[in-house]
Amino acid sequence: MVQSLNRFKETPSQTAGPYVHIGLTPNFAEIGGVYDADLGTRMVNDKTKGERITIRGHVFDGTGTPLKDALIEIWQADADGLYNSPSELRGTADPNFTGWGRCPTDMQTGEFRFETVKPGRVPFKDGRLMAPHVTFWIVARGINIGLHTRMYFGDEEKANAEDPILARIEHRGRVPTLIAERDSDTYNFDIHLQGEKETVFFDI
Amino acid sequence: MTEGVTLPNRRPETGAFFQRDRSWHPPAFTPQYKTSVLRSPQKALLSLDNTISEITGPVFGHNILGELDDDLIHNFARPGESAIGQRIIVYGRVMDERGKGVPGALVEIWQANAGGRYRHKKEGYLAPLDPNFGGCGRVITDEEGNYTFRTIKPGPYPWPNGVNDWRPAHIHLSIFGHGFAQRLITQMYFEGDPLIWKCPIVSTIPDRRAIEQLIAPLDMEATIPMDARAYKFDIVLRGRRSTLFENRLEGN
Numbered sequence: 001m002v003q004s005l006n007r008f009k010e011t012p013s014q015t016a017g018p019y020v021h022i023g024l025t026p027n028f029a030e031i032g033g034v035y036d037a038d039l040g041t042r043m044v045n046d047k048t049k050g051e052r053i054t055i056r057g058h059v060f061d062g063t064g065t066p067l068k069d070a071l072i073e074i075w076q077a078d079a080d081g082l083y084n085s086p087s088e089l090r091g092t093a094d095p096n097f098t099g100w101g102r103c104p105t106d107m108q109t110g111e112f113r114f115e116t117v118k119p120g121r122v123p124f125k126d127g128r129l130m131a132p133h134v135t136f137w138i139v140a141r142g143i144n145i146g147l148h149t150r151m152y153f154g155d156e157e158k159a160n161a162e163d164p165i166l167a168r169i170e171h172r173g174r175v176p177t178l179i180a181e182r183d184s185d186t187y188n189f190d191i192h193l194q195g196e197k198e199t200v201f202f203d204i
Numbered sequence: 205m206t207e208g209v210t211l212p213n214r215r216p217e218t219g220a221f222f223q224r225d226r227s228w229h230p231p232a233f234t235p236q237y238k239t240s241v242l243r244s245p246q247k248a249l250l251s252l253d254n255t256i257s258e259i260t261g262p263v264f265g266h267n268i269l270g271e272l273d274d275d276l277i278h279n280f281a282r283p284g285e286s287a288i289g290q291r292i293i294v295y296g297r298v299m300d301e302r303g304k305g306v307p308g309a310l311v312e313i314w315q316a317n318a319g320g321r322y323r324h325k326k327e328g329y330l331a332p333l334d335p336n337f338g339g340c341g342r343v344i345t346d347e348e349g350n351y352t353f354r355t356i357k358p359g360p361y362p363w364p365n366g367v368n369d370w371r372p373a374h375i376h377l378s379i380f381g382h383g384f385a386q387r388l389i390t391q392m393y394f395e396g397d398p399l400i401w402k403c404p405i406v407s408t409i410p411d412r413r414a415i416e417q418l419i420a421p422l423d424m425e426a427t428i429p430m431d432a433r434a435y436k437f438d439i440v441l442r443g444r445r446s447t448l449f450e451n452r453l454e455g456n
C-alpha cells in the first residue's frame with residue numbers, strides 16, 4: 001500500500017431543469033420583492049471604458065428549435081484585457097465593468113442578449129496573445145452538465161488566425177461555429193447543441 | 205459586484221484546475237431523461253488546459269445580500285407569516301477537491317414548495333401554490349466555506365417524461381467558486397427518499413457513489429429543538445494545481 005492522495009470527488013452535476021429562473025433570475029420569473037435585481041443583468045455603466053457592443057443569439061436543439069428555457073452566463077476581460085477577479089494579477093480591471101453577465105433566453109423567442117464592451121486580448125499560458133473572446137456557459141433542462149464554449153469576433157480576422165485555442169480545432173470547418181459575425185454594434189452568436197453546425201464545446 | 209471584494213488571508217489563486225472527471229458526472233446523452241436526447245452535443249469536447257479565462261471568475265460581495273436571502277421560510281412571506289411545510293436547516297461546507305474550504309462562494313438555491321409546486325408560469329402541477337413561499341435563496345460562504353439556509357422541505361412532484369415519473373424531493377443549487385471553470389449546478393436529495401432510486405434524472409449519473417454524494421443526511425445534532433430539523437450537504441468544487449512550479453517562458 002501507499003499513502004492516499006486524499007482527494008475529494010467533485011460534486012456531480014445535475015440538470016438545471018425547467019425552473020432555473022426561479023433561483024438565478026427570480027425577477028425575470030416574476031418572483032418579485034426577494035432580490036432587488038437579478039444578478040448579472042448589468043455588466044456596464046456610464047463610466048465603463050471601451051467599445052460598447054451587444055451580443056445576441058439563440059441556442060438551438062437538434063431539430064433547429066430555439067431553447068426558450070435556457071440560461072446563459074458569459075465571462076470576459078475588460079477593454080484592456082484584464083479580468084475583474086481576485087485571481088487577476090496583471091493589473092486592476094476597470095471597476096466599472098463586471099466582466100460577468102447572466103441572461104435567460106426569452107420565453108417567447110429564445111433570444112439572449114448582453115450589453116457589454118469588446119474585450120481586449122489576454123495571454124495564453126505561453127505568453128502569446130489569444131484573440132479577443134467571451135467565455136460562455138450554457139445550462140437548461142435536458143443539459144446534464146453546463147456547456148462551456150467561447151465566442152470570438154468576426155472582425156478580428158488577424159487575431160483569430162493566430163489564436164492558439166482556435167488553432168487546436170482539428171476540423172477546420174467547425175471553427176466558424178465559434179465566430180460571431182458583426183452587424184453594426186451587434187455580434188450574432190448562435191449556439192447549436194447538435195447537428196451539422198454543432199458548436200465546439202470545451203472540456204476545460 | 206466584485207468591486208472592493210477581497211478574500212482576506214489568502215494569496216490569490218492562479219493555478220489551473222484539476223481536470224474534470226467526466227465519468228463522475230452524467231454524460232450529455234441520457235435517453236431515459238428524454239429532453240437530453242435533442243439537447244446533448246454529439247461531438248467530442250475540445251479538451252484544454254485552463255487559460256486565464258477559465259482560472260479567473262467573478263466574486264460576489266456580501267453587499268449583494270439582503271437580510272432574508274438565506275431564509276426561504278420568510279423571504280417571500282407576508283410580514284408576520286411564514287411558508288407552509290416541514291421546517292428544515294440545510295447547511296454544509298463548500299470545499300475543493302483538496303479539502304480546502306472555499307470562502308466567498310455564492311450559493312444560489314431554488315426549490316418547489318411543500319406540495320411539490322414551483323412558483324413559475326410554465327409549471328402546471330395541480331398542487332397549490334403557497335402564497336408565502338417564493339422558492340429562491342442565496343448565501344455567500346464564510347471564511348471556512350460554510351453556509352446555512354433555512355427553508356421548508358420541498359415535496360416530490362410528477363413530471364412529463366415517462367407516464368408516471370416523479371422527482372424525489374430535491375433542492376437545486378448553483379455554485380460560484382473562484383474560477384469560471386468551477387461553475388456548477390446540481391441538486392441535493394434527502395436521506396431515505398425511495399424516489400431517488402427511481403428517478404430518470406438521478407440515474408443520469410452512472411456511478412452509485414456519485415449519486416450518494418448528492419444525498420444529504422439528517423443531522424439531529426444540528427437541528428433546532430422544537431423548530432427545524434437539519435440536513436448536511438457538503439459541496440466539492442474542482443481543486444487547483446499549485447503554481448509553484450508552473451512552467452514559464454524563458455525570460456517571462
Ligand SMILES: [Fe+3]
Pocket residue numbers: 017316371374376
Ligand atoms: Fe426541480
